[in-house]
Amino acid sequence: MNIVLAILAFSVLIIAHELGHFTLAKLNGVKVEEFSLGMGPLAFSIQGKETKYSLRILPIGGYVKMLGDDKKSDDPRAFNNKHPLRKLSIVIAGPIMNIILAILLFSISSNQGYIIPTIGEVPSGMPAQISGVMQGDIITEFNGNKLGAWNDFLMGMSTNKGEPIQIKVRRNNEIINIPSIKPSYNKEQKRYIVGIVGTLKKPNVYEAIGYGFKETGFWIKTTGAFFKTLFTGKASMNDVGGPISVARLTSDAAKAGIYPLLSIAAYISIQLGIFNIIPFPALDGGYIFLYIYQAITRKEIDDNKIGIVNYIGFIFLMLLMVVVLLKDILHPLKL
Template sequence: MYIIAAIIAFGVLIIIHELGHFIMAKVNGVKVEEFSIGMGPKLFGIKGKETEYLIKLLPIGGYVKMLGDEGKSDDPRAFNNKSSLRKLSVVIAGPIMNLVLGVVLFSIIASARGYVAPIVKSTIPDQPAAVAGIKPGDRITRVNNSKISTWEDFITQVYTVGGKPINISYERQGTLRQATVIPMKNKAENRYMVGIEGTQVTSPNLGQSISYGFIETKSLIKQTFSFFKILFSGKASMNDVGGPVTIIKISGAAAKAGILSLLAFSAYISVQLAIFNIIPFPALDGGYIFLFLFEIITGKKVDDNKVGMINYVGFAILMALMVVVTVKDILYPIKF
């Protein structure tokens, strides 16, 4: 039951993403031939006036097939005959929809159960923060050179530096102060801590909830790029990376924990999906975004057949990577 809920939630994220492409294709007068949720063998479909709506077996993706998006067509409604700016608007709409969904979901969650603000509620005696003079009521603004907008930002920064000294900037009664703190490792929880508890905002108003939705989404984007930096620097391993199986498992656990937990994880994955798709790699939205920006800036059009060939290779690499990550998920699952 919970796994079904997780699959449905993951499917909704894909639908929202593809809906962005679909809507902007229609706005720009592009003929859409297929709108598919899922990949692989077709389960069933409905034929509309000009678009076939499909549900496929594997809930690991989806696509919008437009006339002229994989080669040349003489039809004026073909994707390849639209201006680079119009094509860019169609491609970038998918990731934007996922970011918007993230903002909406985080806002709903904040309104329903509140959130933790980066304001010190209490400090643990004799722990690094208390020793450094940080007190309840202090608002944390920066850790080293990184701006702190959410409590998650603060936790991430402490985790990232490990046991190295960090410079915490905070505001007390309108005055900016600084303290140098060396995190201590909590062996029981196997993580570094400075001994600070954040302040729970229990009943935010509508404006605060929406503001939190934007701030949390922005924070998550920053945290994701920080993780990429850690991953490519060798400080994290591919064992920390999960694929579809891991996503469904965690989604199922989130669904079991309650609707708000499922919404929170869905918001997280929605933002991750947006970021992944803007990576400038062939067959991803980011590859097309890079291409169309190049055409807009240089005024030179890249041959459609060459683009199609490169995207086929990129798609094959992505599918191979998907298989590898899925097998890894099954044989060597992430342990929590």
């Protein structure tokens, strides 16, 4: 049952992405020939007025097939006859929909409550209590950086590797500097801790929406930083997960309840959106780069050359998917 929920959750992310392309194509007067969920052989389809809606057997993606997106057409509704900026709006709409969906999912998931950087508990004898941190303090800075959310504190602790930390807190409208807290290693949790417990907050509607934006912004920044370390060779393949890891992560979240599942789905939606804007052939980002170039220079690039580059990019992505899948099987991502 949890696997089914995982597949359904991933399908929603794909539908949202492709719906972005589909909607902007329609708004720009482009004829959409097929809207497909899944890849590979056809399971079944429904023919609409001008668009075929398909379900394919491999739940690993989807696509929107537009008139003129692979072969030139003289039809004024063909994609190839549209201005580069119109093409750009159609292509970028997919990743944007993934970000919008993440905001929505995080906002809904906040109904269970979320942790804010107001200190709810400082266990006696722990480094934070010894350093003068008190219940009710509001953490405003971590190692010189402004603290926007509890996740910023957690991320800072995870990357600090046991070194002393410096925080600033607001106490009775006064900013107090806590110059040095030396974390202690917790063998049971296998991580460094200082003994600071945040406060669970139950938001109203407006606070939930604000949380959705803030959480999405945090994970966009974190995901972007991860891809940067990955492409610069500073990250290991051990940190990369493929379809099996995604399914396992989502399935585990489903076991914990609907709100954890929504949070994980939002996180994956952000990763999907960010990955797709990477300026690489066959990805949305490759087309985004192309159409921006064409809009600025007003120069057309030979379609055959574009096709060859995209074909090579697609082969590379398929090979990468196979490598990640094999890594998933032989060396599963430790979640």
